[in-house]
Amino acid sequence: MSAVDAMTNAASSERGDVPVLEAVHVTKHFAVRGSLFRRGPRRVVHAVDDVSLSLHAGRIMALVGESGSGKSTFARLLAQLYPLTGGEVRYRGTAVRVRGGKALRAHVSRVQLILQDPFGSFNPVATIARTLSRAVRIHHPAKTAREQKAVIEDLLAQVNLRPARQFTEKFPHELSGGQLQRISIARALAANPDVFLADEPVSSLDVSIRLGVLNLLRRLVEDRGVALLYVTHDIASARYFAEDTTVMYAGQLVEAGPSEQVTQNAAHPYTQLLISSAPDPSRDDDAAPRDIGQPPSLIDPPAGCRFHPRCPFAMERCATQAPPRFELENGQWANCWLYADDAEAAEGRAENAAVYRRTEVRPAGRIVRTGPANAPTHTTRTKGEQQ
Numbered sequence: 001m002s003a004v005d006a007m008t009n010a011a012s013s014e015r016g017d018v019p020v021l022e023a024v025h026v027t028k029h030f031a032v033r034g035s036l037f038r039r040g041p042r043r044v045v046h047a048v049d050d051v052s053l054s055l056h057a058g059r060i061m062a063l064v065g066e067s068g069s070g071k072s073t074f075a076r077l078l079a080q081l082y083p084l085t086g087g088e089v090r091y092r093g094t095a096v097r098v099r100g101g102k103a104l105r106a107h108v109s110r111v112q113l114i115l116q117d118p119f120g121s122f123n124p125v126a127t128i129a130r131t132l133s134r135a136v137r138i139h140h141p142a143k144t145a146r147e148q149k150a151v152i153e154d155l156l157a158q159v160n161l162r163p164a165r166q167f168t169e170k171f172p173h174e175l176s177g178g179q180l181q182r183i184s185i186a187r188a189l190a191a192n193p194d195v196f197l198a199d200e201p202v203s204s205l206d207v208s209i210r211l212g213v214l215n216l217l218r219r220l221v222e223d224r225g226v227a228l229l230y231v232t233h234d235i236a237s238a239r240y241f242a243e244d245t246t247v248m249y250a251g252q253l254v255e256a257g258p259s260e261q262v263t264q265n266a267a268h269p270y271t272q273l274l275i276s277s278a279p280d281p282s283r284d285d286d287a288a289p290r291d292i293g294q295p296p297s298l299i300d301p302p303a304g305c306r307f308h309p310r311c312p313f314a315m316e317r318c319a320t321q322a323p324p325r326f327e328l329e330n331g332q333w334a335n336c337w338l339y340a341d342d343a344e345a346a347e348g349r350a351e352n353a354a355v356y357r358r359t360e361v362r363p364a365g366r367i368v369r370t371g372p373a374n375a376p377t378h379t380t381r382t383k384g385e386q387q
């Protein structure tokens with residue numbers, strides 16, 4: 001058993017439960033189009049590299065990162081929509097190997113994906129009743145037509161769309177984005193899943209209705225005990241919505257821990273950058289957007305720490321050696337050489353603490369600066385292995 005597996009298992013047994021869904025060293029490389037006929041080595045996009053993460057019943061885990069960091073690909077790997085290049089997905093401790101047919105149907109009914117754009121995930125010429133009946137027929141084939149109708153009414157009630165008849169005969173374009181996202185959640189509920197993978201579930205919605213949809217998801221997690229992966233680029237929403245937050249950069253995880261800890265005392269310079277660049281209407285300098293640099297090419301990612309070309313605190317080793325996982329306080333960890341136990345790293349940490357202004361992350365992306373950081377305390381042990 002690797003050190004990461006040992007830590008994951010230790011965390012689970014501390015909580016006294018086996019994860020409902022687990023990624024263990026999951027990797028996905030996409031072949032670059034045309035590279036089949038090129039001379040030289042086959043080129044691939046390193047969309048997800050060696051990612052391990054656990055989802056637990058009744059808990060929300062946020063997966064945060066910039067566009068292109070691999071979040072959606074990772075969610076789809078958990079849903080088994082793509083074959084893995086490496087690693088394993090486990091459902092209640094057992095490896096899932098799905099190649100279509102019955103096994104895929106079983107996995108899909110346990111693990112439901114909710115997508116960002118509800119309009120894109122509905123047949124525009126089918127009424128809501130028709131779309132929902134299809135889902136109900138698949139997952140409740142033994143029920144009579146009358147029973148299936150009752151299931152549809154119950155599903156709509158669960159997502160607060162009452163009375164059902166106001167919605168069932170409508171077409172997708174006749175509903176608002178928020179109503180349609182609720183219906184896509186109802187459709188996912190038809191399968192009676194254990195896990196929701198919500199990929200940016202509110203980012204295409206009006207700011208005013210986002211909170212309602214997030215509250216609905218939270219209630220479903222609490223009432224039904226499902227595990228939820230909340231994929232988002234909005235780190236501010238992670239603090240209020242998710243118990244735990246994991247940060248992804250260029251296909252790899254860089255930091256994780258309780259959301260309060262990760263958002264209020266970010267350890268990795270990338271997480272700090274995400275927080276500093278979150279929109280803040282009260283900040284004067286928001287008028288002139290800062291240049292925060294670009295994520296690297298995932299075809300040829302940087303050696304060492306993938307963030308080092310953008311990192312103001314990069315040391316020499318960051319360009320050549322991938323940082324291991326360093327355990328910090330309160331369940332937080334970071335893959336960053338700043339937390340190594342040596343004089344150069346201590347100097348880097350002191351500089352980071354002086355430069356990085358501690359932030360108060362507020363809902364709806366509001367960030368309030370509250371003064372210099374207390375750099376996260378580091379422990380001298382390196383747990384886990386290189387990512």
Ligand SMILES: Nc1ncnc2c1ncn2[C@@H]1O[C@H](COP(=O)(O)OP(=O)(O)OP(=O)(O)O)[C@@H](O)[C@H]1O
Nearest residue numbers: 030045047065066067068069070071072073074298
């Ligand atoms: N089917 C595919 N074939 C080739 N490359 C892909 C494929 N899907 C994703 N990628 C690449 O994988 C990388 C990660 O993409 P992904 O969509 O997972 O990131 P993301 O963090 O979800 O971004 P966004 O928030 O914009 O959706 C990107 O470089 C993307 O171009």
